[in-house]
Amino acid sequence: QKEVEQNSGPLSVPEGAIASLNCTYSDRGSQSFFWYRQYSGKSPELIMFIYSNGDKEDGRFTAQLNKASQYVSLLIRDSQPSDSATYLCAVNSGGYQKVTFGIGTKLQVIP
């Protein structure tokens, strides 16, 4: 059973702080890693993807991948109240690219 594990939170950070979200995955054959943001009652929205070990930055977001440790993280700098949402870690293990999701971490940014 291929699993993606996340702490469901909530993770509370003050406005302007760095939010750090973490995820581990069980399948060593996983090839692609995604972070989706999901607001309550809405669909997942892709915010970052990463394929190679190391860091990938996009604006206020940085995704970090460590395949040896089977660990993915997302850093959100200068957190804003509008960043308050559930962040879903998702992993693809090849084939036809189905994605396995974690439970999601609920982030609350306190003004």
Next chain:
Amino acid sequence: EPEVTQTPSHQVTQMGQEVILRCVPISNHLYFYWYRQILGQKVEFLVSFYNNEISEKSEIFDDQFSVERPDGSNFTLKIRSTKLEDSAMYFCASRGTGEQFFGPGTRLTVL
């Protein structure tokens, strides 16, 4: 910007009835997916579809479920005889050569 659309946004049905959920993927995408999310739970993969056939399906996708691409634009999920436990958000997604993009979802309520 192209987007995945889904209809209806909310479907209420009686247990044992058939429902058809509709999706219009992004026009140049070739891979199509259905996922579901029971309230408070993970987003779960149901099925992937490529080249007019199912490419992969999960244990959830039993004989009560079927998918079809009846024309060049629509992609449908049929549940033949709905059960109470089918109540969930159903998300359609499509992919070209990159990442999956999700539709807004259909909330299915089975009474």
